[in-house]
Amino acid sequence: MASDLSAHSFRLANGGRIDRSRPVRFTFNGRTIDAYAGDTIASALLANGIHLVGRSFKYHRPRGILSHGSDEPNALLDIDRGAGRRDPNNRATVVEALDGLAARSQNHWPSLDFDLGAINDRLAPMFAAGFYYKTFKWPRTFWHRLYEPAIRAMAGLGVAPTESDPDRYTQRNAHCDVLVVGGGPSGLAAALAASESGARVILADEQAELGGTLLHDRISQIDGRAADTWRAETLATIAARPDVIVLPRTTVFGYYNHNHIAMVERVTDHLQAPPAGLPRERLWQVRAKKVILATGAHERPLAFADNDRPGIMLAESVRAYINRYAVAPGRQIVFAGVTGSAYQAAADAKSAGLAVTFVDVRDPTQCGEEVGELRALGVEVLTGHTIIGSVGRKRVAGLIVAPVNGPGDVGAHRTLPCDAIAMSGGWTPAVHLFSQSRGRLQYRDAIDAFVPGASAQSECSAGAANGTYDLAATLDEGWRAGAEAAGTTASRSFAVAPSTRTDSGRARSLPTDRDADRVRAFLDFQNDVTVKDIKLAVREGFQSIEHVKRYTTTGMATDQGKTSNMLALGIVAEALERPVPEVGTTTFRPPFTPVSFGAIVGQARDALFDPIRKAPLHDWAEAQGAVFEPVALWRRARYFPQAGEGMHAAVSRECRAVRSNVGIFDASTLGKIEVVGPDAAEFLNRIYTNAWLKLAPGRCRYGLMLREDGFIFDDGVVARIAEDRFHVTTTTGGAARVLVHMEDYLQTEWSDLKVYLTSTTEQWGVIAVQGPKAREVIEPLVEGIDLSPGMFPHMAVRVGRICSVPTRLFRVSFTGELGYEINVPTGHMRTVWDAIIKQGAPFGITPYGTEAMHALRAERGFIIVGQDTDGTVTPDDAGLGGMVSASKRDFVGKRSLVRPDMLLADRKQLVGLTTADPKLVLDEGAQVVADTKAPIPMKMLGHVTSSYWSDACGHSIALALVSGGRARLGETLHATTPSGFAAVKVVTPVFFDAEGKRVHGGLEHV
Amino acid sequence: MLLITCPYCGARPEIEFRGGGEAHIARPSDPAAVDDQSWAEYLYYRSNPKGVHAERWLHVHGCGRWFNAVRNTVSDSFEQTYRMGEPRPDATKERR
Structure with a gap:
């Protein structure tokens, strides 16, 4: 040894x-x-x-x-x-x-x-089909904590890597006239024919070399040339043509709708020193006008006891190792099978100088002249024999065979010593991609296999994938498919000698005189499923092949049963005593072979995983040490901690600055839509709940937008810049969907309106300056606009300049203070921002973040759509019933507001909550209940939508949606906390400046 | 991924589009005159057929236009796409 x-x-x-x-x-x-x-x-x-x-x-x-x-x-x-x-x-x-x-x-x-x-x-009798389902049922909690981790550790495949993948993966899109999948004889012939007329052709093959079976065919002559010579010449011809892409090491793994094909190209794994810059793998997404599936066929094993020992291989694979790799899988090989191809493999092994024996499990009358031909080479051929089992453990040492004298009559055992076994139980066309394309399979009795039937997409199968095994026929079929796909009528016929042995018997479970319940003949090697398991499943009442598959797990491993499915199906049919086509097949799903996460992810990792939108002042905020939070795709500055400050202290300081002096805030992420046209006012009148026709140019109005079902969709301030021009603002996250919503109505319902919509979110930077000193800070910087209260009141808009930059200056407030929102072209935002900061320094101007903005608006009871509403909230529920025009005949959502369900008294309504413990800030999302002693599941009245510490009030504040909330003012309810419940009082959802005087600033209410 | 033919831009991959549900459901011209049941049907009731379905699509990452399409929900094949306002093509071509 x-x-x-x-x-x-x-x-x-x-x-x-x-x-x-x-x-x-x-x-x-x-x-x-x-x-x-x-x-x-x-x-x-x-x-x-x-x-x-x-x-x-x-x-x-x-x-x-x-x-x-x-x-x-x-x-x-x-x-x-x-x-x-x-x-x-x-x-x-x-x-x-x-x-x-x-x-x-x-x-x-x-x-x-x-x-x-x-x-x-040794414990195998325990591990029958459904073992896990039957055994690990009790107690329920053990599954998650004990059984599953233990089973996973024991029964598993490999261990996932823990390090980050250092390689680069790319993705590529391509279009072609003809995609040929598989570079075997039929695929080469197809690509040759398709490319002849100048069609754009992609030829992809999963192997390092194209050629398929031709790579290990030492006897066939194609058109008078050795198979490998023909292969090399054909490939060179194809590759030299323009508009042809030949891709080795490229697996087509998915066939999706409308000839959308996914394939992965392994670019560098085979290179000893890959050039820098090459990706490890490349994911191709191809849209092909026509797909030719020349994916070949998989050989089936034979189901005999202990057919899984090392050294037991598929016959064609033994042939490939000998001819292609110059490797002897063994020196003494027993071939066992029912196929003509196995005889060729045996002949090749014999001529390579190896000792060969052949066992044909078919009855001698079913065997052809291949028996005599192999015997003539000096090989012992046993026909009409069954296989009883194998011997050896870590390497097979012998095959136990016996003659079958008649039904149920198994003769004397004979052990054929060997160091390798080559088995061939038939061939299964690789119809995976055809089936993924939703084509219908049909059973062809002559080859005991399913082949492609009616197509669902623009594709065609050729060669072994189509059940055609004869080499000459395969080439002709491939050529025809390629020519047709390229739209030509050229025809060609290939001459092949000698002719291919394509006969095949039908192998199921082999006759044995051993106790069938004690032997294990493996079908699915990867998932350890045996003939016995399948028979047990059928005995236990599983009839559908889909159920048998899931119960026994046959075909469910990473190889998806490529070698095993058809044999398993035959065994199920045998056990059910029904014909194979009646049993049907299981579904083939992508991927054909496992695909790396890297290829799927491509470049979308790390910073590119989820794109981040940065506001114009992002870099400034970062330099100030801002803490950011994600808002939709944006990153927004949440607060600006000073040295040693925590969030609570920072937010309180920022709020205090706004209430007492002045704060500055980057509001650029607000969605903005420019609505222009002679019918712009009429359009907004139909889109928003409130009235727009009479809004004068130079004025702003807060607008509420509903979906047709009556629920709040978005809100924001809209300014009328001119008769025919509106500057609409939306929520930060709602900009895109509001534009879609508006376009939908404009294009499909009111196409007679002359209105144009343009997204301007990225064009306008918005600086909010808020607080009693806001006017004093910006006044010296503004040109051409009279800021005096009489000339520029709350909810007005003016067009002018600030720091010499064009501006649309809004006098609006989301804080409840005197305030301005200064719109400037994004590119000038930093200049203006810096100037305001400089100008505001003597007033103690303080940058504030979204957290302070939230607390300030909550103190005034201003809602945030999507936080205080959730798609089931009407204007009345939100306390905004006054925003709904009673006089307008129609607007989007109006009719829904009077549906009976929208008028129920117990609808959830927005209320304020104050906690009995003034320091306790409730959790947003906390449930609100009436009686903490009520039996579980207790009735939830609603939930907390917003909750903050209010610096101005000196206690915590919360907004909540509570069933029948407005009728509960003054009631004590309870909100859930991490440790239990907290008593809360229902109040009006305005906590500060209830009369709303502060927006007018000090000068106006004296 | 579907290949969808925008009537304005031609065949483009599905990721450029947004689906908009069943087509040819007209908004009542006077919603106030519609009873609750009819309004509920307008809002919520859809045919959800197995087979030929007329539906709305928006070429959101393209020309920004809404259009209609007739798609077979079984095979996912598009029989036709057509502009808003055009009538639904003859349904006699229904298959399956």
Whole structure:
């Protein structure tokens, strides 16, 4: 055995597509593995005599390499490319060997060779289908805390990386006339035909080299040339044509609506030293006029007892390892199967100098001339035999077979010694993408498989994906599909010799004389589902294939049952005694193979994950040490702490400055819409609840906007700049939806109105200067506007200049103080802001943030839409019934306000709450109840919507929506707190300056 | 992702659009004259068919225009898109 474990001990002397002049070394579980460029991890391990590469999911059984492609269920490895570049669950069969790469096996402890979890294999009778559902039901609370974590640790695949991924991922959009998925013979022929007429073609294949089965076909001659020569020439011809993109290492994983195709290109993983600037992976989103699915077929295993031992592989994969990688999976190989392709694989193994035996489980009468041909090569061929089981543990050592003399009559056992088994239970067309496209599958009895039927989108399948296995027919079909997709009628026929062996028998559970309840024949290797599990599920009453799938988990692992589904389906049909098409198939969902989060996320990470909108003064606020909060996509300065100040102290100081002197606030995030046109006033009259026709130019009005269902949608001050021009402001978060709402009515209901809407949110910067000294601060800076109260009263607007910059100057207040909102072009905002700060310094001008703004407006009982309302609040509920025009015939939402439900006395109404403990600031969202002793679930009367410490009042204040609230003024209710309840008194929702005199400033009310 | 043909801009990916629900539900010209039930039906009642559905779309990240479309809700195929104010195309083409 020592020689078996030396480097390349199972490497064949000649042949293969590996580059023997470029040795590559990586490690597997710490051991150095010698490989060549062109090897996969799997082929390199096999070349070094290693079959045991993992432990199974549930039973921790030793598992080896089953396949040579992306359908691999067993050989899942953790791949470490250094510093943060670690991924679990890589299929060893698709990862290319690279110097310095570290591969590790998964799901075992303490080691792959000695895994304590293998006790599960001895306890297997416990782990029947539905084991978890049946066992871990009680007590309920144990699931979350005990069962699930323990099961996850025991039955799992790889471990997710903990470090941040240092690689870059990009995304790309593309359009093409024809997308060919798969670069095997039919895909190459299709791309050749489609590109001949100059169509824009993308040809994508998941493998490092295009060619599919041609890469390991050493006997076929296509049009008189060796298969590989034809492959290389064809590929060169295609790639040289204009408007053709050939993408190796690119997996088409999703087929979505209207020929929207998602694929991932692995750009650098195979490069020893990737050039700087290349992304690791590139996600392509392609919109193709026509898609050709040339995705090939997957080989099925055979269901015999202990068919999962390391060394038991698929027959075509054995052929691929021998011919493509010059690797002998074993020196003494037993082939077992029902397919003509397995005979070809056996013949290739024989001519590679390996000892070969063939077991055909078909009756001799069903076998063709391939039996005689293989025997002529000196291979022992047993027909009419069944497979009883295998021997060996960490590597298969023999196959137990027996002749079948008649139904239920199994003859004497014979063990065929071997170090590898190549099985072939038939072929399953890879219809995943077709099925994702919502095409309908149909069952083709002759090949015991589902093939594409009626299309739902503009696509067509060709070659093995379409159930066509003969090479010549595959090429013809691919060519035809490509020509048709490109809109040409050119035809071509390919000559192939020798003809392909495509016959296939029908394999289900194999006859055995062992106790069927004691043996385990695996169907889904990755999820450890056996024939017995399927039969148990059917016995327990599961009839639908979708239910059997979920109950047994067959086909639900990361390989999605590529190798196992069709065999499992056959077993279900057998158990139900119904034909396969009646049982149907499960749904194929994207992705075809696992896709990295990196590819999906692309560049949308870190700062680009969720774009942030910054107000014009963001940098200034940051330099002032502002604490920010997210408001919609914006970041707004919440408060400006001075040295040693906490939030509470800072906010109180900011509020005090506004109430006693003057504060300055960046209100630029307010939404702004310019409404212009001869019918602008009429339009606003229909959109808002209040009246607009008589608003004079130069005046502002607070407007309330409803949805058609009568609930408050948005609010804001609107200024009439001219007869036909309004400056509308919206809430910070509502700008976009208000514009959509307005456009909707304008375009679809009132298209006769001459009105134009333009978003100006980003064009106007807004500086709010609020407080008794506001006028004194800005007066020296303003040109062309008389600020005296008589000439410029509250709720007026003037156009002029400030600091020589054009301004729309609003005299409005969201604080209850004398105040201005100074609109200036955004680019000039900083200049004006700095000038006001300088001018205000003698008055103690204080920048304040959103928190102070909130507290100040709450003291005056001003609502914030979306905080004090929630989409179920009417104007009357919010105490704004006076805003609703009684005289207007119609406006959006008016009719809904008199629906019976809108008039109920117990509707939730906005009220104020004061706490019995004046220092207690309630939680926003706290529930309000009448009786804390009421049985649970107790009746909730409403909830707190806004809650602050009020510096001006000297106690906490809160707004709340309370059922029948206005009829409860003076009542004591209770609000929930983290530790229980707090007594609250229902009051009018105005806490300060109840008469609203302060907005007029000191001069006006003397 | 759907490919939607804006009558003004041509075929564009779905992410440029915003759906607006069922089309051809006219706002009553005199809402005050409508009884509660009829108003509730205008607000809330929708046909939600399995099959051909006329619906509103807004090319919000494009030309900003609202338009109508006839889409098959089973296959997601668009039979037609057309401008606001144009009548719903002949429904005799209904499939499935």
